[in-house]
Amino acid sequence: MLNKAKKVVVVTEKILLDKVVALAMAAGATGYTAVYANGQGHRGVRSDALSGHGGVFSNVKIEFITASPEVAQKIIDGVVAKYFGNYSGISYVEDVEVARPQQF
Amino acid sequence: MEVLLEFFHTFLTQFQTPTLAFLLGGMLAAALGSKLDIPDAIYRFCVFMLLMRIGIQGGMEIRGGDIGAMLLPALFSAVIGMTIVVLGWLTLARMNGVKKDDALATAGLFGAVSASTMAAAMFMLEDEGIYFEAWVPALYPFMDIPALVLAIVLANMYLSKKDGSTKRVAIWPIVKESLQGPALSAMLLGVAIGLFTRPEAVFEGFYDLLFRGLLTVLMITMGIEAYQRLNELRKVAHWYIAYAFVMPIVHGLIAFGLGYVAHVLVGFSPGGVILLAIIAASSSDISGPPTLRAGIPTANPSSYIGSSTGIGTPVAIAICIPLFLILGRWVFDL
Numbered sequence: 001m002l003n004k005a006k007k008v009v010v011v012t013e014k015i016l017l018d019k020v021v022a023l024a025m026a027a028g029a030t031g032y033t034a035v036y037a038n039g040q041g042h043r044g045v046r047s048d049a050l051s052g053h054g055g056v057f058s059n060v061k062i063e064f065i066t067a068s069p070e071v072a073q074k075i076i077d078g079v080v081a082k083y084f085g086n087y088s089g090i091s092y093v094e095d096v097e098v099a100r101p102q103q104f
Numbered sequence: 105m106e107v108l109l110e111f112f113h114t115f116l117t118q119f120q121t122p123t124l125a126f127l128l129g130g131m132l133a134a135a136l137g138s139k140l141d142i143p144d145a146i147y148r149f150c151v152f153m154l155l156m157r158i159g160i161q162g163g164m165e166i167r168g169g170d171i172g173a174m175l176l177p178a179l180f181s182a183v184i185g186m187t188i189v190v191l192g193w194l195t196l197a198r199m200n201g202v203k204k205d206d207a208l209a210t211a212g213l214f215g216a217v218s219a220s221t222m223a224a225a226m227f228m229l230e231d232e233g234i235y236f237e238a239w240v241p242a243l244y245p246f247m248d249i250p251a252l253v254l255a256i257v258l259a260n261m262y263l264s265k266k267d268g269s270t271k272r273v274a275i276w277p278i279v280k281e282s283l284q285g286p287a288l289s290a291m292l293l294g295v296a297i298g299l300f301t302r303p304e305a306v307f308e309g310f311y312d313l314l315f316r317g318l319l320t321v322l323m324i325t326m327g328i329e330a331y332q333r334l335n336e337l338r339k340v341a342h343w344y345i346a347y348a349f350v351m352p353i354v355h356g357l358i359a360f361g362l363g364y365v366a367h368v369l370v371g372f373s374p375g376g377v378i379l380l381a382i383i384a385a386s387s388s389d390i391s392g393p394p395t396l397r398a399g400i401p402t403a404n405p406s407s408y409i410g411s412s413t414g415i416g417t418p419v420a421i422a423i424c425i426p427l428f429l430i431l432g433r434w435v436f437d438l
């Protein structure tokens with residue numbers, strides 16, 4: 001009934017939303033969900049103008065669910081290589097079980 | 105001696121203008137830990153309204169005016185913007201503890217223009233009854249875009265040389281992104297509307313009416329933001345602080361000089377010269393940073409945003425506006 005899949009989560013700066021999504025879609029993801037987030041890493045660096053004030057959340061948490069572990073690995077490797085050198089962020093993978101596996 | 109007294113007197117009077125008062129008020133509130141905060145949507149609305157008002161007025165005046173007179177100041181604006189970046193490369197980038205790409209990004213922001221500083225300057229000139237051509241604000245993109253593009257190109261050239269990779273920097277995407285930014289788009293839209301349609305009624309009844317009030321709300325936001333960004337400067341070399349304090353004045357003087365040349369050659373108005381000087385002294389705090397963040401990703405945002413928003417903009421508004429007003433009054437006998 002439920003099928004195994006991988007959920008790749010990327011938490012990073014809001015300005016990277018479009019770029020990370022583009023990277024993931026190119027790697028084989030079929031969709032994404034994004035929520036605005038706030039938080040701080042071990043360095044506590046703020047990088048946007050007007051971030052973290054005026055009621056604005058300056059980070060974004062993007063989730064990609066994919067049936068293929070290779071795609072998941074590609075997404076993480078791509079994001080780490082291309083963006084995490086210059087921008088703040090973390091990335092992790094969770095195991096999930098999904099309904100309607102053909103969507104992923 | 106008299107000039108010095110006049111300077112202090114004008115300076116003090118400027119502190120009481122709503123513009124500066126709200127800026128300092130915002131900084132003070134943030135310093136005292138107040139939770140006062142202007143919602144992001146309101147701030148963006150203010151920027152939109154201000155730039156529409158400026159644009160519509162500019163467009164309406166270009167309708168009747170002489171485009172030729174605009175060409176030389178536009179050329180000078182581009183020259184000034186690029187000179188500022190080069191100056192930053194020759195000064196800030198050579199200091200100890202300053203990374204070259206951070207320095208170029210900072211110089212790029214100082215070469216670019218702050219819409220809020222420009223609006224504050226226009227407000228001041230209108231209050232003082234000093235005339236300037238309404239298309240002077242349209243010089244904004246002529247200074248802003250060349251500065252940002254040059255900073256990004258130079259930084260990428262420097263970084264390519266450092267790691268041996270050759271990467272041609274595509275200029276058009278940078279220009280396009282700047283033109284698509286909310287501030288410039290609003291102003292260009294306003295110019296088009298002022299130029300091609302008849303918006304007089306809505307201009308007088310809405311945009312012009314609300315201009316002053318909205319500027320004060322913008323100033324509070326800038327003040328709060330400036331104080332919060334000051335913290336970031338603690339993490340970077342102290343040279344940024346010196347640069348951010350001194351260079352707006354230097355940049356303004358260069359622009360004043362070139363503006364004076366334009367005044368002599370094509371009749372650029374004294375108010376226009378003063379405004380050009382203040383535009384040059386301003387440093388982009390809202391639209392510049394995202395462009396630079398994308399164009400020079402290796403640069404540390406604390407350095408350039410901290411310098412520009414934390415010190416550059418307050419110095420431009422608090423010191424450069426009165427300074428160039430007095431200089432203009434003195435040079436042009438206003």
